[in-house]
Amino acid sequence: MRNQSLKIENARYVVTVDTQRRIIQDGSILIEGGRISGVGKAADLAGAMADRVIDARHRVVTPGFFNGHMHISYAHAVRGIFPDDLGSPLVHVFNLQAAMTEEEEYYTSLLAIVELVKNGTVCFVDPGSTKFPDACLQAYTDAGIRVILGECVTDRESPWNLPRYATGEAVARTASFVQKWHGRLQGRLSAWAMPFSPETCSADMLRGLKQVADEHRTGLTLHHGSGPQARKEYLARHGLRPTEYLESIGTLGPNVLLAHALGLDDAEIDCLARTGTSVAMCPVTAAKGGRGVPEHGRMPELLAKGVKVALGCDSPNNSNHLDLVRSMNMAAVQYKDARQDLRQIPAETALEMATLIGARALGLGNELGSIEPGKKADLVLFDTQRPEWQALFNPINNLVYNADGRSVHTVIVDGRVVVDAYRQSFVDEARLFAKVQEIGERLQARTGVTFPRSRWPIV
Ligand SMILES: [Zn+2]
Numbered sequence: 001m002r003n004q005s006l007k008i009e010n011a012r013y014v015v016t017v018d019t020q021r022r023i024i025q026d027g028s029i030l031i032e033g034g035r036i037s038g039v040g041k042a043a044d045l046a047g048a049m050a051d052r053v054i055d056a057r058h059r060v061v062t063p064g065f066f067n068g069h070m071h072i073s074y075a076h077a078v079r080g081i082f083p084d085d086l087g088s089p090l091v092h093v094f095n096l097q098a099a100m101t102e103e104e105e106y107y108t109s110l111l112a113i114v115e116l117v118k119n120g121t122v123c124f125v126d127p128g129s130t131k132f133p134d135a136c137l138q139a140y141t142d143a144g145i146r147v148i149l150g151e152c153v154t155d156r157e158s159p160w161n162l163p164r165y166a167t168g169e170a171v172a173r174t175a176s177f178v179q180k181w182h183g184r185l186q187g188r189l190s191a192w193a194m195p196f197s198p199e200t201c202s203a204d205m206l207r208g209l210k211q212v213a214d215e216h217r218t219g220l221t222l223h224h225g226s227g228p229q230a231r232k233e234y235l236a237r238h239g240l241r242p243t244e245y246l247e248s249i250g251t252l253g254p255n256v257l258l259a260h261a262l263g264l265d266d267a268e269i270d271c272l273a274r275t276g277t278s279v280a281m282c283p284v285t286a287a288k289g290g291r292g293v294p295e296h297g298r299m300p301e302l303l304a305k306g307v308k309v310a311l312g313c314d315s316p317n318n319s320n321h322l323d324l325v326r327s328m329n330m331a332a333v334q335y336k337d338a339r340q341d342l343r344q345i346p347a348e349t350a351l352e353m354a355t356l357i358g359a360r361a362l363g364l365g366n367e368l369g370s371i372e373p374g375k376k377a378d379l380v381l382f383d384t385q386r387p388e389w390q391a392l393f394n395p396i397n398n399l400v401y402n403a404d405g406r407s408v409h410t411v412i413v414d415g416r417v418v419v420d421a422y423r424q425s426f427v428d429e430a431r432l433f434a435k436v437q438e439i440g441e442r443l444q445a446r447t448g449v450t451f452p453r454s455r456w457p458i459v
Helices: 090-099 102-118 133-143 167-181 203-215 228-238 242-248 266-275 283-288 299-304 324-339 347-354 356-361 395-402 429-447
Strands: 006-015 023-032 035-041 052-055 059-063 065-067 121-125 146-149 189-191 220-223 256-259 278-281 309-311 379-383 408-413 416-419
Touching: 006 379, 006 395, 059 395, 065 309, 065 324, 065 356, 090 429, 102 121, 102 133, 102 408, 102 416, 102 429, 167 189, 167 203, 203 220, 228 242, 242 266, 266 299, 278 356, 283 324, 299 309, 299 324, 309 324, 309 347, 309 356, 324 347, 324 395, 347 356, 347 395
Parallel strands: 006 052, 006 059, 065 121, 121 146, 146 189, 220 256, 256 278, 278 309
Antiparallel strands: 006 023, 023 035, 059 379, 379 408, 408 416
């Protein structure tokens, strides 16, 4: 099945995100051996044959989406339990996560993956939330999606229930995790170093983990404790801003991805640009969490300096959804409003972050992120036979401002159709939903982490 050739024929538009950013009207794509072997006008590819031909007359085709920060372990089972005015839910988050069993994590991860892939995501970074990768491997295998995994490690006291080790042990664990997992699933699985944050990890440990990432030619991601308060504290303690501190201990570079990265100042943005460090920003999480994007969001400046910015959804209890189209929408509208400036984050830029820039931020830009001959065939076909896609003149505006992931019709990863006419075939969804609901009930009972269900009486 893997090497079946595939032709996507007569697409209404193919949004290539190639070097010229061509949008091909009435386009076709030929896929052989899991890679794109041809893309162009349908008439020019009319003679090309394939084992399977997908009629794309009513489809807009884009590259697959990259979710740069997506905790998938615990939250589906307890999605929506935190009241809006709870404040930081992190204490509860880590208690719930710590209480997950292997079987529970498998099912919640499987549900997250179903949601991701049905919304067009072909690759996600789980920043260390998965405790039982052996148990979850079957879900990654069955879904056919790309996964970037790592073991969450810390070596310092933290207010949360995080896995803590001696410094050397954390580094050794990470090295053996990377050796065990990196490159599996025909290269669809990458293993990275995943220290939780600079506050919970010593400089020695971060240095050691960066070395592991460099030696194995893989990546490192961590939560970036940035912003004015963090800056004040770091300047007092180290004489350096948080981002400069990471640079001073050798923990920035082209294989490093910092999550969230709100509240950076110009010197910190320069530091990221200088070192080639990438960031994953979660616009919906920032808005829903009241993180002050008008004051602290620097996405336009990061992009202007050439910093690779990926989009993320954070978790089903942060943004709450796993739909990168909605994240693109938020990024594009959030900055226009925050700056009262309609030139900020055009729809095209939002789509670039979800595709080519996102792929580059995850170190995958040479192989993925655009529809070009030679690249791996990861594609999303949107269904334009839906009211929200009418009328259609500018496919990118329609995608980013009108549509959402619900119009994802077909998804292809490595040339394999993983969502076919809205359907995935790797799991019985009704059974899975019931199972995860059950897990959520058990998990709340076991941990005592529960809240009033609603401000309104449920009778
Ligand atoms: Zn996170």
